[in-house]
Amino acid sequence: MARIPKLISGLKTLMLLLATGGSSATVSAQPAAVIGETTITYQALEQHVKGQLIRLEQERYEILRAGLYELIGDQLIALAAEAKDQTPEQFLADEVETKAAQPDSAQIQEVYNSNKKHFAKTPIDEAIQEVTEYLVGQSKQRRYREVLAALEEQHAPRVNLRPPVLEVGTGGRPSLGDASAPITLIEFSDYECHYCKTAEPVIREVLETYGDKVHFVYRDYPLDFHANARPASQAAHCAEQQGQFWAYHEKLMASEDLHQEQYQAIADEVGLDRAKFDACLTSEDFSEAIDRDIADGEAVGVSGTPAFFINGRMLSGSQPFARFKELIDEELERIAGE
Structure with a gap:
C-alpha cells in the first residue's frame, strides 16, 4: 500500500518539473525512486503512466477550452451591450429572454406524453409546468447560441489555445x-x-x-x-x-x-x-x-x-x-x- 502515495508524489514532482520548464532530458535523467541499487527514473515512470498522462493533458485542454469560450462569450456580449449603451444583462434580456421562441401547447403535450412514466407520481399541473419550464429553457439556450454565433462571425475572435496533438500510427489497418x-x-x-x-x-x-x-x-x-x-x-x-x-x-x-x-x-x-x-x-x-x-x-x-x-x-x-x-x-x- 505504501507505493501508492510514493507514486502520487512522483507524479506531482514530474508535473511540477514539466510545468516549471524543466527540459525533458533533465526530467528523464532524475531518479523518481531508488530501491537498493535500482533506480527508477522519471523516464521509466512517465512511460509507465503515459496513457494516464495523455488523458490528463486532454482533460486539462478540454477544461481550458470550455473556460476560454465562456470568457469569449462574456466579452462578445459585453461588446454588443456597449454598442447599444446597455448592460450585458439588459442586452441578454432584449436579445435572448424576449426573442426566444415560446413553446405552444402541442409541443408541451408531446413532451409530456413522451415522458408520462417520469411524471407518474406528479400532479398533472405540476408536470405541465415542469415541461413548460424545460422547453422555455431549451429555447433560450438555442437563442443564446444563435446570438453568440452571430457575434463570433462579426468579431472573428482569434483563438490561440492549441489542443494536444499525438502521434497515432495507422498500424497498416484497413x-x-x-x-x-x-x-x-x-x-x-x-x-x-x-x-x-x-x-x-x-x-x-x-x-x-x-x-x-x-x-x-x-x-x-x-x-x-x-x-x-x-x-x-x-x-x-x-x-x-x-x-x-x-x-x-x-x-x-x-x-x-x-x-x-x-x-x-x-x-x-x-x-x-x-x-x-x-x-x-x-x-x-x-x-x-x-x-x-x-x-x-x-x-x-x-x-x-x-x-x-x-x-x-x-x-x-x-x-x-x-x-x-x-x-x-x-x-x-x-x-x-x-
Whole structure:
C-alpha cells in the first residue's frame, strides 16, 4: 500500500518539473525512486503512466477550452451591450429572454406524453409546468447560441489555445480514402460496444461530406468486459484476409447478436470462401495484430470506445457530426494557413 502515495508524489514532482520548464532530458535523467541499487527514473515512470498522462493533458485542454469560450462569450456580449449603451444583462434580456421562441401547447403535450412514466407520481399541473419550464429553457439556450454565433462571425475572435496533438500510427489497418488526404481520422473501436455502433452513421456522414479530404482508418480495441468483442475482431480480420473487410465490418457493426454462427452467416452474405474463413476463425493468426492495436491505443491514452483521432487530436466517445465537423474544419483551416 505504501507505493501508492510514493507514486502520487512522483507524479506531482514530474508535473511540477514539466510545468516549471524543466527540459525533458533533465526530467528523464532524475531518479523518481531508488530501491537498493535500482533506480527508477522519471523516464521509466512517465512511460509507465503515459496513457494516464495523455488523458490528463486532454482533460486539462478540454477544461481550458470550455473556460476560454465562456470568457469569449462574456466579452462578445459585453461588446454588443456597449454598442447599444446597455448592460450585458439588459442586452441578454432584449436579445435572448424576449426573442426566444415560446413553446405552444402541442409541443408541451408531446413532451409530456413522451415522458408520462417520469411524471407518474406528479400532479398533472405540476408536470405541465415542469415541461413548460424545460422547453422555455431549451429555447433560450438555442437563442443564446444563435446570438453568440452571430457575434463570433462579426468579431472573428482569434483563438490561440492549441489542443494536444499525438502521434497515432495507422498500424497498416484497413482504411478508406487516400493516405495523402489532409485529414487522417483514426478510430479505435469494439464490435460489441453500443456507442461504437451508434458512431457508424456519423462516420459515414463525415466521409460523405468531406470526400477525398479524409483518410479513415479502423483499429481494434476490444474491451476486456465484452466477451464477444475480440472474436468479432478476429472474424473481421479473416474477412480482410479475403479482401472483404468493409462489407463484413458494416454487417458486423449492425449485428446485435455476436457469436460464431453469426460470423459465419455474415461470411456467407458477403461471399467469403467459407472453408478458408472457418479455418481462420479458429486460428490465432491475428491475435498479435489485435494486441498491437490495443497497445497502440493505450499508448495514446485510449481507455474506452469509441476513441477517435483527427490528425492526432483526440475525440472520445460517440460524438455528433457537428463535433467532427468542428475539429475537421479547424484542421483544414490550420493546414490552409501554413
